[in-house]
Amino acid sequence: MKIDPNSNADLSAQIAKSIRDAIISGDLIVDQRLPSEAELSDQFDVSRPTVREALKRLAAQSLIRTQRGATGGAFINKLSFEEAYPQQITTSTLLLSMNAVSFETACEARYTLERSCAPLSAMRRTADHLATMRAEIHRQSQPGLTDEAFCASDVAFHRALVDGAGNPVLSYQLAGAVEAMQPLMNMITFSARDRAKIIELHTALADALEANNATGVDAALAGLESYTTNLAKSVMEKRKNKA
Amino acid sequence: MKIDPNSNADLSAQIAKSIRDAIISGDLIVDQRLPSEAELSDQFDVSRPTVREALKRLAAQSLIRTQRGATGGAFINKLSFEEAYPQQITTSTLLLSMNAVSFETACEARYTLERSCAPLSAMRRTADHLATMRAEIHRQSQPGLTDEAFCASDVAFHRALVDGAGNPVLSYQLAGAVEAMQPLMNMITFSARDRAKIIELHTALADALEANNATGVDAALAGLESYTTNLAKSVMEKRKNKA
């Protein structure tokens, strides 16, 4: 392994890329131990701090994990869906907040993706998924619930719907879309009347899912999308008038 | 800012988290300059190498960029969709290869998501999107094309379809699903007959898109999914018999 010291990229970035490529290509496999930091600095002909910076880059992407002690070192990490979730959500959240994506666009994407899960979920959802959704509906109808808690429950409800499709890849992809919307949703203050309407649609959704009725689920989601969008629009309108 | 030296997490990880949280919460805004490494090491009461490791972690997630020189430093990076794409693809690819996701599951997720874009794309696709797709179809019918090139063209074709929906959030979410499939698709060797069938379905898809016919697009995608799945199944079958 050799590194070009005349490249405009950092040495640590080059080394990280070199190792990352080896992981992606399959040259390094899960749980395999990388050479020690001292050995790596020999191989790449750089100092140990530089190697360490490279390893931290990889650790930030959950590509490796490190362990101290005699048999320690850096190991290729088995990237799990559970680990990838938060990163996906963080990235999606920042993308939305930094790129001035309109509420409509984000909402459209979210419901478009979610509706695609409806047929599968209507087919495969288990009793557990249904129970989770009913429980969240119940929580949502509690009076003293804060807006944040209401939104969190909303996320949990929709996640159960998505998970009902029984496809982990789908769940992963949807996590970003659904959870990243939460900060945006939190900006909307839900009145008691709005909550009742949302709960009504959630109940219709759960009923349809219980009856394995894909069309009904889809209709409920469409209803939610249009209601949410209109709600957001009127909230924005009010704010503009006040200011 | 204070860091707990007794936590089981690395100091650099804690510092990175502290800064990352400040970015997510909006305390640090785009293009804002972080304190210099020397100042940060004072503030967090750690050494400069430790601060640097923290900054490299953030750089690995494209959350900051650094610049050398008198007015240099670390700046909060505006995370763009373009930057986020490759990371999303890398993560999706590794998730598939490390978690023994079956071809069927991955394929189902990919086409489920893609079909959800069909109605929007049939409504909004521009002439450009259509031209890209026609061009890719033409490339796919070239005789001497390698399997890799054929798959790459396939990806470009489907990406044009997704982009046609005119929703950047949707395009971003789909990028992972579509592109991460490519390595799996590459494992299938396409015979001339298979390619002809795929091109036929692509043509039908483009025709339906040109006619703003959402149902037609959806049908073509459904056809592609079942054809691809069956193809993969028979390839796996043959391999098993040989071995």
Add this chain to the structure above:
DNA sequence: AGTTATTTAATTGTCTGGCATTTAAATGGC
């Protein structure tokens, strides 16, 4: 005065060397 060349200061990038901490294995005593 205006323009160009030079110096200076600030900052990141990298290296050397070292010590602290953690962990498992080797060693030794019973």
Add this chain to the structure above:
DNA sequence: GCCATTTAAATGCCAGACAATTAAATAACT
């Protein structure tokens, strides 16, 4: 054979230094 101790290997962290880069301040020259 079992338990306590030592040892060695590895990561985690630090101090200090120098190199490279960059922009601004300064000086020199026309």
